[in-house]
Each structure stands twice: as C-alpha cells, then as structure tokens.
Amino acid sequence: MLHKTLRVLENRATKLWLHNMIYRSSVKKTITTTSYCKIKEEVSKLLALKAQLGSEDAAPQKFVLKTAKGTRDYNPQQMTIRNNVLQKIITVFKRHGAECIDTPVFELKEVLTGKYGEDSKLIYDLKDQGGEILSLRYDLTVPLARYLAMNKINTLKRYHIAKVYRRDNPAMTRGRYREFYQCDFDIAGQYDLMVPDAECLKVVTEILDALDIGKYVLKVNHRRLLDGMFEACGVSADMFRSTCSTIDKLDKSTWDEVRTEMINEKGVTPDAADRIGEYVRLNGSIELADKLLQDEKLSKSKGAVEGLEGIKLLLNYCELLGIKDKILFDLSLARGLDYYTGVIYEAVLTQPIKIGNEDQTIGSIAGGGRYDNLVGMFDSKNKQVPCVGVSIGVERVFSVLEAKLAAGDISVRTSDVDVYVASAQKNFLDERMKICAELWNAGIKTEQSYKKNPKMLNQLQHCEENGIPLAVILGESELKRGLVKIRNISTRQEEEVPRENLVQELKSKIELLDIKEMNGPLAK
Template sequence: MTEFNGSDAGPLGVGDGCVQPRDGKQTELTVTFLSEAVRVLTSGCRERSQALQGSANGASSGGGGGDVTGVEGVLRELQFALAEEMALSVAVLRQEEEKAAAAAGSASKPATGGGIQPPQSGAPGGGVDTAGMSAAQIDKIEAKRAAKAAKEAAKRAAKKEKKKAAGLGVGCAELKQRVAPAGAAAAVGADEIAAKIDPFRTGEQAMGPFLCAMAERLSNGGAQRKPKIAKGARDFLPEQMRVREQAFTAIRNVFKRHGAVEIDTPVFELKETLTGKYGEDSKLIYDLADQGGELLALRYDLTVPFARYLALHGVGNIKRFHIAKVYRRDQPNVQLGRFREFYQCDFDIAGNYGLMVPDAEVLSVACEILSALPIGNFQIKLNHRRLLDAILDICGCPPEKFRSICSAIDKLDKMDWAEVRQEMVEEKGLAPDSADKIGGFVNGNAGGAKELWAKLTEEKKFGDHPDAVAAMSELELLFKYLDAMGTLQYVSFDLSLARGLTYYTGLIYECVVVDGGIRVGSIAAGGRYDNLVGMFSASGQTPCVGVSIGIERVLTIMEKRLQEERGDKGAPSNVQVYVASVGPGLLEERMRVGRLLWSNDISAEYSTLDNPKFSKQMNEVLQRGIPFMVILGEKEVQQGVVQLKDMTKHTQEDMRREDVPQALLAAGCTLVTQQAGLS
C-alpha cells in the first residue's frame, strides 16, 4: 500500500491517489475529505436533507463496508457511504431528465378539442361570432387558440413539476457524469460506483484528484455565477458619481450661503434612541445583531440623531447641515428612486428665533436647492400639524387615535379616499361618521397658499377651535415672510398633507415634481419638531425646524433628463487633456507634461506604454470625447515646445511647454474644481 505523501496533498489534506495516511492528523483530514464529499453531493437536497448526517458519519452500505479496523476500514466505510449517495443521486437525476424531456414533448403537441362554437343567440360572454366566416378563417382562429392553450398548459405543468422536484446538490451533475456518463446503463449500482471512487486507487482512474478539484471549486461558491448585490442597494458607475458630485456641490453651496455648519453622527444608534419616534414606520428600522452588549440599529433618518446630538452636547442656537446615508427596510422600487440604503441632505435650524422666521428660511433653502438642480417644475405642499389635530378633534376622533389616523391620511397620495376611509374604520377602529367628516376636510381643500387660507377663514371652517386659530395665525405670518423671500410662488396649502412621523409639532411640508411624465413621489420633506430634543434631555425643549432633500429621487430625475438630452452621444469626458507623443522613448516627457497640467488643476492623462502608436492615442481621444490634446515628439522636446490641439474647433498651435496651462484656460478648458459644479 502506498504511503501518504504530505507534499501531494490537495484540499482537506488528501493526496492525488487518496492513499492511506501515515499519521493521526492526516487520517483525520482524509476522513474529513471523504465526509465532505458526501456533504457536497447532498448540499441543497430538500428531499434527502435528513439523511445527510448519517452519510457524513460513515454509515456503511451493503456493498462491502464490513467491520471498521483501522484507517483503511474508516476510509472504506466512507467510500461506500459516498457510493450509495451517488447512486441515489444518479437515479434522481435521470428521473429529472426524463420528466424534463416528457414535459418538452407534451408542450410541442397541439391541443385538441375546444373548437370555436358560434355563440347562442342572446348568450352572454365573449364568444367569437363565426357568422359569415369561411372554414379557413375559423380553422386559423382555432389553431391560434389551441397553440395559446398548449403554451399556458406547458407553463403550468412545468411550474407544478418544479415544485415537486427534488432539489439536487450542486455537485450531483458533475459526479453523475464521472461515474455514469451519457450512454451508460440506465441503472448504476452502489458497488459499481464504489469501485470507481476507490480512495486507494492510483493512476489515471484515481478519483482523488477529481474530488479534490471539485471540492475546491465548490468551497469557493460552486459554479461561477455573476455576483449579486443586496436588495435595495446599488453600485454607482462613474457617470452616476459625476452627477452626484454636481448635485452635492450645489446643495452644499446653498447650505453654506445660509450660514449652516456641517456635522456628522454615527451610522448606527442605540435602539432606544430610535424607538417610538417614527409611528407605524418604526417597523422599517434595521436592527443590528446583538453583539453581547448594547442593542443597536441603523439610523432611519438624520433628524432623530440630530436631536440626540443637541441633547448630548448641550448645543443652543445652530444652523446645521448633514449629508449622509440612511437605511430603511422598505420595499425597493428602482423606477421611483426608492432604495433601502440612500443619501439624505438635511438642513435644520435649532434654537429660539422669531415666530415662523426659521420656518420661512428652511422653505426658502428647499426652493433654492430644487431651483438649482435640473429637475423641472416643482411644488411645495404644506399643512400644519395643529390644524390637522384640530380637524380630527372637530370630527370626533379620539385623541389616542390622532397619530394612527394621521398615518392613514398620509397615504392619500398613494391611495384613493375609499381605501383610506376603509383603513380608518376597519383597521384603526374609527367611527364611520367621524371618517366621513374627516373626508369633508381633506378632500378638495388644496390650492394656492393665500387663496385657500382666505377661503377657509371666510367660511370659518374650523369654528373657534383654539389649535386651528393658532395654526391659521402662524400660516398667515409664514405666507407674508415667504412672499418677502420670493418663494411663495412655489407653495400650495393642502389640508390632506399629514406626514406620518410622530415627532412633528407644527408646520409640515413636502416637495413634489409637477412636470408630466415624472413620477418619483416626494423629493423633499420636513417640518417643525419642537418636542423631539426634550425626549433625550431633562433640561427642556429646543425648538427645531428642518427639511430633508430626498437626493436619490432627485438624482433619478436628473439622470433621466441627462439621458434625454444626450441621446446616443454619451457622457462628456471628465479628462480635459490627453498628452500624446510621436516616436519612441518619450514616456518620461509625457509624464513631465502631465505633472505640469495636474499642478495647474487640469485633468490630464497619457498612455502608459513606452512606444504607443499615435493612431491608437488619437482613437482614444475621439472615443472618449477628450476636448484637448498636447502632442510632442523628439524635435519638440529638443526645442522645449509642444503642439496644443483643440479637438472641438479643429485648430492647433505650437507653443512653449510652460505656456500650455494658460492657453488651455483661454481656450475654455474646465478646471477640476470647476467640474464639481453644475454645468
């Protein structure tokens, strides 16, 4: 018997011939390998999962297992356990192949019967009236129906068979081909297979190298498949990152113009920090696995962490902005720009200021940002939480149901009133007459800010309810400030706007795109949340108001518009200059010119080959749409000059090397710091 050679060991310590180990550690590894072969074979098998443990433990079959005496006995026992499992797999695989062949055959057969019958006079239904048709026309219609019925029947049968079929392990097909290749006998017994996988067999027929190679591949994920990304997440391509950089730069500029400072908070918070702040949306919070300490969760938004930040650090008056990722276990919808991981851009004013002054500035910031981004026409819908509470009180809604009813009203942009009313009555337990009264307020009461305010005031829609009187007074003042800031034209007053989050206490608003053909839902939202900081601090409340820009939805709109504008042209190159050379040995000179351009904030590239062909360099410039070329040769290097070529104007000029940066700027070359802004 051949002695085991550790240098020949494959995965799990098995040699090319799977020969007998010479010490205890190698024995353990070899036994582990054969056990792993059984596991690999059955991996994923729903029908035989219960038998896995027995096979892996080396349950002997009737094919020669015998008493276990020493290392060879253990290996023989595993050999026959593996052979028995493989024999079963071969049989199951053949059954599946036969079923698939039968299903394919039946699908190709035309359906019989069910001919077209002329409809009975006066009979209801969608029968085909064959009156006046020729026999050929009737046969043609009948053939189409038969083919359609056969196709649907085949689909149903395949779906049914798929549910009933055994789930085969990822290694079954390869092992079947090894031990029972195509054209072999229909039945392959365990004894026959055991002979083929003899662990002590050497030479060309040795099973060890094959099993080693397969086990190594399966341990790395099996068959090579295209990798997947987590549901609700996405990668960003260079062109998408270019659009994002432009948008973030424009947003930051608006924030900074209003004197805001930037902060950052952890991506995860204590679970208790987030609990109870989001109403029915709390179920969308991502909990993190308990690591034996604090219970944590990924942040749902940037507002609650900001309130915790204020309470922890004792911050007084502050204008802050925060651009970061948040996480929600929502149902993703790529077309609507809805993901589980996405950025938010928040602007908030915290502290004691004049009544409605911060609210007006926050709304103006939102208008400035959305006007600066190429998204088309937009509108800001606003309401007041105290006004909404007054409506619910007037309509007879119990105070303990205010928040849950607000969550239902908040769905009016996605559902019609009948569905919302049904949810209020059947799920929230609201009295039907109260729901009908609420419908009288929230349906049809939307329009221009000043116009609707005047209409509601004239009709005395809310009577003398104190919360309604206070809210209407604040709105009147807000509309005056917005008019002075030049942003009232973007604002509409809408009594159906509710905002489902529980922490809002005053003004609430959301922004939507009103251009036809673009439906991405709300692109920005916010409001006043005076009580949120007090939930984390016993020192008292800190008045706060803010807005959050749903940048992912904004970017979805921007990308669609850019695609429409560019058509098949593609994105412009972010590289402004390509440094090319004619002749060999000029790589270092190209590097020197590249360094000169980089030091002047000009994006440039060159070929990294020692002797690139000029035609290939030119083709790269044309394919990528690079607007300028700097060309040099041996003669130009000796004279200290280069040739500057404008690819757009089709002009070229010789000049000193040190004059190139200034000449590029004069010709319209864009600096890297300028590329970050919106063009």
C-alpha cells in the same frame, strides 16, 4: 453543501446554548438540566464535525457576485451626477449659513427605539459580537436630536448629507433603495413663530430652482390645524395620529379609498369621515386661512385656530421672501411621521419630466416640518429644543438624471482632464513623464498612457472618449527644434509652440475652453 448545513446548525445550536445560559441565570431552572446537557453535547458533536472539514477560509470563492439586496454601486457617471446635484444643494445650504455635521453610520439601538412607530421593523440591526447593541441609522433627524441632547446644544443651523438604511421593499427603478442618501437642513432653537420655518421653504425653492428639475408647488399645512379639524369633526383625541396617517395617503389614493380605510380600519364614524372629507378638499392661500378662521366648527377648536394663525403668519413671511406664488396651503397634506408638532411641508413636481420620449411623474421631491418634542426625548430632564427642517429627496433627483443619461438626453464627463500627453513615436515615455510632471506641478489636469509605446490612434481615441479637449503631441523633429505640438481634439487643429512656453500656452487655451463650457448643458 454538508459543510454549509453544518455551519448553520452549529450557529443555531451555539446561540441556543448561550441563550439557555442567560435564561437560566435570570428566569432560573425553567429548562431541565437534562435538556441543557443534551444541547451542549449536540454542540460539541457539531464542532467536532466542523473541525474535520478544515478551515473554511481555504475554500475557493464560489458564489454569485452582487451587491447586497436593495443597494448598488455608483459608477463614475453616477458619481458625477450625484456630486453635481449635491454640490448645488450644498451651495444653497451654505448661502443660508448652515454648518455641516456628521454622525456615525450606526447608533446604540436604544437611540432609535420608539422613534419610528410601525416602521421600526425596517431598522437594520448589527450582530451582537460582544459589546454594545447597535443599529444602522434610519434617518438623519433622530441622530441630530441625539447630537443636540448629548452635547446640550440649544441652537444650530446645520445640514447633513449621508446615507441611511431601511430594510424596505426596494423599487430600484423608481430610485427606492435600502441604502440611500438623505440631505437634510434643520434649524434648532427657541425663536419667534414661523421665522425659521419660512426660511426652510425659501431654501427649498432655491434648491429646486438650482436643480432646474421642472415646475413645482410647495404644499403647507399645520399639525395643530389637522388635530383641530379632527376634533371639530368628532374624532377622539387618541385617534388623531392614526387618522392623520390615513389622510397622508391622499396623494396616492382617492378620497373614497381613504374614507373606507378611516371607517373600517381606524374606527372613524362615517359622519366624521364625511366632515373630514369636506375640509381636506380645500386648498388655497391666505384667503382660505381667513375663511376657515370664520368656520363655525374650526373656530371653536383652540388647535385649529392656532394652526390657522400659524399658517397665516407663514404665508405672510413667504410673501416677504418673494416665494408666495410657489406656496399652496393644502388641508390634505398630513405627512406620515409621528414627531411633527407644527407646520408641515412637501414639495411636489407639478409636471411629468420628459425622459427620452416618455413622460415620468415624480411627485414629492422634498418634505419636512416642525418637531419640537424630539430632542426632549433624549434629555433626562425632558428639556426641549424646538426644531424645524426639510429633507431633499435627492435619490429621486439622481434617478431622474440617470434616466435622462440613459435616454441620451444629457451627457456627463467623469473626469476633468484638460490635457493628454501623447507621442506618435517609440521611446518617448521618458519625455512624456517629464512633461506630465511639469504640467501636474503647474496644476494642469493631465493624463498620459501607462504604456511604453502606445499607438497614436489609441491615444487620440482615449481623448475623444473621455472628452479631453487638448493633446500635447511629442515628436523627435519638433523637439530638436525646441517645439511641441498642441492639438485641439474636437477641431483637429494643431499648433507648434516653443517647449519652454508649453505651460503658459496650455493655461490660456484651457481658460478659453472653460469660458465656452460655462454655456454648456451641465455647467449651469
């Protein structure tokens, strides 16, 4: 205890001393030399005391074993779920020709500065250990913009699946962690209006269909329309962004709550708020856009008209792509992030998901939009690379599937082993090893016990627990006749086959099993 306190004090004193040094050289003599000497003296005393206590590393480990707050390990079942989900998503990304990139887990702190508004306080910083000042990445969008600007890339269609870090209040049961996956698809480049934007929506539908996670709707809106709407309602331009983030809360709060916040916290007049209230209640399709283009107030706002024309074009493309019935033009959709400049979208599950006997409401499962000015923030000449993209909320998908697993609604196999090499008799390790090597060399997924003389019951139990469908069973009498037994674990049928045909026999049995499994619940 004394040791720990001293360490804390020592750290603080050292830091103070260092800062004094830096401060003195820059601000000059703000601190009297006397107090500076006192600090230095105090540090020396503490260091001497620490030396008496001896090396810290030699002390035994006694602390609560846990992962860092808001983080978790993925066990083999969770990894299997995660990999299955990501594999399905990657298949869709690749179907659209997306390339894959990766960036370091930390960036220079300056790269992240000024990109996240109020949320900047949630960024994890690395300790200054001499050298550059670094922070953990907060999302994958800012690293993409940095990557494009740094490498002077003008066009890219990429996906990026990686962990990001936020010092947020974790709500782990609802799948909200401090370390979590993002799964992004973005199209960068100067193209014709709404063509890549529509493809992003098509990508989201293909992913949600592949994940088969329930009915959904893709809400779309346009930042220019929102701005135009605020303008038309009498909100001043400098209040657009903050009003926008209040509107964003409409998915969780009632209109009355949002109205109150607008008036009391954002300084919107009650009249303006009520006018906004009329608009954000509206949703529909291309007919609504047409109607709003005739709206007396909106039609006078250049931004609103631009946004509405954009939405019309987008909805038209969605029809051509065959996804019109999944799209909802919704004036209440706002999205919190500052950097969006054009279309914004959000996919929402419209039905609760059944987990065991309970219904769980999931809500938003993907979101994104157009951000045309972010790359320019990194370019010395402010050269823009327009971008549009979408992020899939995979953590929510993981947590739904993990809950289903826990409720017994689904099952997962954490290894793909097809064959277990077993023996009922003693001293068969050598023979087992030879057969395992033969099967591995033939590409057959094979396991055996690491014990010299394992019990038959334990070996069969391992097969059952791990879903291994086939066992090769070695016995002295069979081997003498040049035979081995193949056992089907679930049917318990056994069959003797010639030792030299073993690989061939197993391969055809596995092929048959694979065909059957294609109709299984996890393979689809």
